[in-house]
Amino acid sequence: MRDREPSDAKIRVQGIGKFFDMRTKGDTGRVHALDDVDLTIGRNEFLTIIGPSGCGKTTLLRIIASLTPPDTGQVLVDGTPVAAPTPERAMVFQSFGLFPWKTVLDNVRFPLKIRKMPDQESTDIAMTYLRKVGLEQFAGSHPHQLSGGMQQRVGLARALATDPDILLMDEPFGAIDAQTRELMQEELMRLWQDSGKTVVFVTHDLDEAVLLADRVLLLSRSPGRVRALIPVDLPRPRWDYDVRAHRDFTDIRSQLWGMLRDDLINQRGQEAKADVT
DSSP: OOOOOOSSEEEEEEEEEEEEEEEETTEEEEEEEEEEEEEEEETTOEEEEEOSTTSSHHHHHHHHTTSSOOSEEEEEETTEEEOSOOTTEEEEOSSOOOOTTSOHHHHHHHHHHHTTOOHHHHHHHHHHHHHHTTOGGGTTSOGGGSOHHHHHHHHHHHHHHTOOSEEEEESTTTTSOHHHHHHHHHHHHHHHHHHTOEEEEEOSOHHHHHHHOSEEEEEOSSSBOEEEEEEOOOOSOOSSSOGGGSHHHHHHHHHHHHHHHHHHHHHHHHHHHHHHO
16 A cells, blocks of 8 residues: 655655663663654644554654754754744643643633733633533533543643644543543544644554544654555544444554564564573
């Protein structure tokens, strides 16, 4: 299955490499996290990223967000190199990152207030996005009064309230139960289709990667390189039929698992040899 280069590029990742210094038992060394990653992400595309643990998925996402600087290469948004965070790129983390002393409304309003937006305008925008994620009635509640899934929806509303062109999501549903996760996946697909934003979504879950994506990026084991870019030509919307029963879904998942399984087996084999020596 061949990758299709997006005709309307939103993000270009060019020659990205990243090293981290590491200390182990008093020794110093360098970990090669990413190596020569080239990637073009289309405008309004939903790209998911998978790969073995430690392959640099989150590092790549943070580099796209300009939260972590690359050692080599550059990221371009709309053809312009970026090196610092900008409002057009919003990040959603696995940890909810909510302020426990603030109400739900004030959590969503927070980035708008940072921009010195007038109170009424920021309130109106925050309430709009709380309605979109079904939490309008909890605007006056505090995070500890909400379930994990509801807290994640607050985090999503907060990211969307800034109206970013690009939504960067690092395993945002990893800490919630399976049933809530499926509801959140559906909610995210609806919000994405309504907004037309570009989404880059890191996950460990193969089913989730295929379900959500226009394309799936598979990174190799460390150092992370582009192992494959697989298009997902499944009909949308994907919440009004049993997408997991679709033949193409199972074929794509099987293709990805075959490559990922090979990497995992090779990685464990090398770790076992290292333990012996």
